[in-house]
Amino acid sequence: MSFPPENLPAVPVELIQDMKSFLRIDHGEDDDAMKQFLRSAAHLCENFIGQMLITQSVCDRMPVGAEWQKLKRRPVQAISLVEAVAPDGATTALPSSDYAIDIDGDGTGWVKVHAARGITRIAVTYHAGLAVDWAAVPTALRQGVVRLAGYLYSHRDGMDAAGPPSAVTALWRPHRRMRLA
Template sequence: MSFPPDDMLPVPIELIDEVRGFLRLDHVEDDEAIAQLLRSAARLCENFIGQRLIARSVCDRMPVRTEWQKLKKQPVQAITLVEAVGPDGALTSLPLNDYALDIDSDGVGWVKLLPANMVARIAVTYDAGLATDWAHVPTTLRQGVVRLAGYLYTHRDRMDAGGPPSAVTALWRPHRRMRVA
């Protein structure tokens, strides 16, 4: 299955309908604004929980090391391509026997280049996300995104009144992956 690129978070009409229902709106004039607010709310959710909601294609560029390197986005569904990055930025596919890949039980993706490579940088393309579409996103995450988009919609013309509702983070917190810096 092919996923959209990382910068293209899909927003189906059903999700816009959920926000309209939450806000008790009976018009569709603001649907595009609501879709943008849903994208923003989803990005904030992803940053908060440390995971992608909807699976999307991601490409990490990294220096070559012979030890395992962790991919940035999680949970990794599949690692699809490893390429050498030339000095001019040109990409060349690496043979399978030049690198090793792993996805652990937590959905963390790992890559390492095997010794005897003359490559300085690599580009790793992979698919990362909790679900294939919004219908399969865990309910508490989806509800938090809808509530936050509704909050952003109702506060779009006002000064920030102390930040988003605490109910949003309460819905997201059980899914949060903590990172050690």
């Protein structure tokens, strides 16, 4: 599963400063480029670990099924709204008696509609993410993002056969959530 990179919150100045310190850069000429490399690295981190870094509101639209359905993003902090989606796209909140929700210990969110009554699609709004902001992201993940962004920045003009530093995956691997298909 891939998380859209546009869903990442803005990169704070402190994270850019961390990258500058890592690269031993003391000018601000490349701040915009560094910001883009940090966003790319954070996007790659989310896809590698299978979890969103920063908590935010997410809405999944899915067909109604008779079984429990898994939400796309993790870790789910709270499921706030389940709505019926009409063919024209209009939404109507379902009464809580018409569905069940659950969040596993690993942060996987689930929803099940009890009585479909002609409903074919639902929209589920929930909050998912590991941390409330970049400062609260686990240190190993944050360091991996900075290291990968630094690598991308320093190798932007040429190819490097060695690839990204293995330290990045070593920092991220303990946070990785595997899914078997």
